[in-house]
Amino acid sequence: MFSLYQCTNLLQLHSKILDGNDEERTHDSEEDNALMRKVASQAIVLLKNEGSILPLKAEDLKKVAIIGPSTKTRTISGGGSASLKCSYVVTPYEGITNALPNGVDVLYSEGAAGSYQQHSYGYHV
Numbered sequence: 001m002f003s004l005y006q007c008t009n010l011l012q013l014h015s016k017i018l019d020g021n022d023e024e025r026t027h028d029s030e031e032d033n034a035l036m037r038k039v040a041s042q043a044i045v046l047l048k049n050e051g052s053i054l055p056l057k058a059e060d061l062k063k064v065a066i067i068g069p070s071t072k073t074r075t076i077s078g079g080g081s082a083s084l085k086c087s088y089v090v091t092p093y094e095g096i097t098n099a100l101p102n103g104v105d106v107l108y109s110e111g112a113a114g115s116y117q118q119h120s121y122g123y124h125v
Contacts, residue, residue: 028087063105066093069112 071092090098097106 033087058099058101058104061100061104063107064096064100065107065109066096067109067111068092069110071108 074089074091093108100106
């Protein structure tokens, strides 16, 4: 059981965290978006880059296979205290196909479903 003093302190802390008016919001600026995209692109490691084959040159591609059960799922966050309001969401499938030039053949397969998959919150491509 919490005392009145503990409850009061908790409520004061809560209002400071939410900026005083209990409204969740996002700060959406071009500079922040550019930085987040740069950090995300530099943090992804999929393969060893033997023979300096990466990055792939989009103009040289004829066919691309996109495989995975979550590639067409817009997974926003883990939920609960990890939830957030996104300015926009791009699935891996959308990001890859949007970056490809016209004429590239895109093959898609769901592949094998994992034992645990994130909830898509109803956003399927």
